[in-house]
Amino acid sequence: MTNKILHSNIIGEGIPFVILHGFLGMGDNWKTLAKEFSSIGFQVHLVDQRNHGRSFWSNDFSYEFLAEDLKKYCEAYHLKEIVLLGHSMGGKTAMLFASLYPNLVSKLLVADISPRFYPVHHEVILEGLSALNFDEIKNRGDAEEVLGHYIPEMGIRQFLLKNLYWKEKDRLALRINLSVLKQEVAEIGEPLPTFATFEKDTLFLRGDRSEYIGIDDETIIVNHFPKAKIVTIANAGHWLHAENPKDFFEAVKGFVA
Structure with a gap:
C-alpha cells in the first residue's frame, strides 16, 4: 500500500x-x-x-x-x-x-x-486517447482532431481534453495514467x-x-x-x-x- x-x-x-x-x-x-x-x-x-x-x-x-x-x-x-x-x-x-x-x-x-x-464500455474512448501521439500533437486543437475520429460527441471530447497539460514548455501529455486504466478498465464495472x-x-x-x-x-x-x-x-x-x-x-x- x-x-x-x-x-x-x-x-x-x-x-x-x-x-x-x-x-x-x-x-x-x-x-x-x-x-x-x-x-x-x-x-x-x-x-x-x-x-x-x-x-x-x-x-x-x-x-x-x-x-x-x-x-x-x-x-x-x-x-x-x-x-x-x-x-x-x-x-x-x-x-x-x-x-x-x-x-x-x-x-x-x-x-x-x-x-x-456493468460490462466494459469505455473501449472506444480509451482507443481514442491511446491514439494521441504527443510527438506530433502540438496543441489542443490537434488533440481534438485525433479524438474526433473516435468520439463524435463534442461534450465528451471536451471533458477528456481537460486531461491535457503542458508536461514541458513545448510538450503536451495526459494527466491520467492511461496504461494502467486501460489494463484495469474491467475494475470500473x-x-x-x-x-x-x-x-x-x-x-x-x-x-x-x-x-x-x-x-x-x-x-x-x-x-x-x-x-x-x-x-x-x-x-x-x-x-x-x-x-x-x-x-x-x-x-x-x-x-x-
Missing part, C-alpha cells in the same frame, strides 16, 4: 463535503458546483482519485484501493462525518467507503451509478460486494436520459442502502451535474440542508 495522499482542491469553510469524480475525470470538473456548495456552509474537497488528475499513479487499481485512499485522505485532513458525493466510478468508491467506514460519513450521495455490475450496506441517509441521483440506473436497479439500491431515495434529474444524461447543474444543485441542497 502507498502512503501517498490524494491531491485535492479545497473550496470554502464549514461542514466537510467530499466529491469524487468519475472515470477519466478529475476534481476540477466539479469546480463550479463546489463554489455553490461552499456558499451554503460547506467546505468542499474536490479530490483527484489515484491515476487521475494531479494525484499519484499506481499499478494497483480497484475500488478497495480507492476507498482506502479516501480513508487516508480523511485522516490526513482530520475529516470526520463528511458529506460524501461520488459520480459514476466515484459513486462506486463512495458506496464502498460509506459501507466500510459508516462512522466517517453523515450523508451519502451517488450520481448516476448503481451498485450492480465491478459490483459492490454483497456485504456492503450503509444504514444512513442516502440519495441516488440519475439523469432522465441515462441508462445507468434503471427500474431493476431500485431493488438492488435499497438492499444495500435501506434509507435510499432516488431522484431523477430532467434533461440530463450520465453527466447530469454538467448537463443540468441547476436542478442537480437544488436536489443536493434539499438533501444535505
Whole structure:
C-alpha cells in the first residue's frame, strides 16, 4: 500500500463535503458546483482519485484501493462525518467507503451509478486517447482532431481534453495514467460486494436520459442502502451535474440542508 495522499482542491469553510469524480475525470470538473456548495456552509474537497488528475499513479487499481485512499485522505485532513458525493466510478468508491467506514460519513450521495455490475464500455474512448501521439500533437486543437475520429460527441471530447497539460514548455501529455486504466478498465464495472450496506441517509441521483440506473436497479439500491431515495434529474444524461447543474444543485441542497 502507498502512503501517498490524494491531491485535492479545497473550496470554502464549514461542514466537510467530499466529491469524487468519475472515470477519466478529475476534481476540477466539479469546480463550479463546489463554489455553490461552499456558499451554503460547506467546505468542499474536490479530490483527484489515484491515476487521475494531479494525484499519484499506481499499478494497483480497484475500488478497495480507492476507498482506502479516501480513508487516508480523511485522516490526513482530520475529516470526520463528511458529506460524501461520488459520480459514476466515484459513486462506486463512495458506496464502498460509506459501507466500510459508516462512522466517517453523515450523508451519502451517488450520481448516476448503481451498485450492480456493468460490462466494459469505455473501449472506444480509451482507443481514442491511446491514439494521441504527443510527438506530433502540438496543441489542443490537434488533440481534438485525433479524438474526433473516435468520439463524435463534442461534450465528451471536451471533458477528456481537460486531461491535457503542458508536461514541458513545448510538450503536451495526459494527466491520467492511461496504461494502467486501460489494463484495469474491467475494475470500473465491478459490483459492490454483497456485504456492503450503509444504514444512513442516502440519495441516488440519475439523469432522465441515462441508462445507468434503471427500474431493476431500485431493488438492488435499497438492499444495500435501506434509507435510499432516488431522484431523477430532467434533461440530463450520465453527466447530469454538467448537463443540468441547476436542478442537480437544488436536489443536493434539499438533501444535505
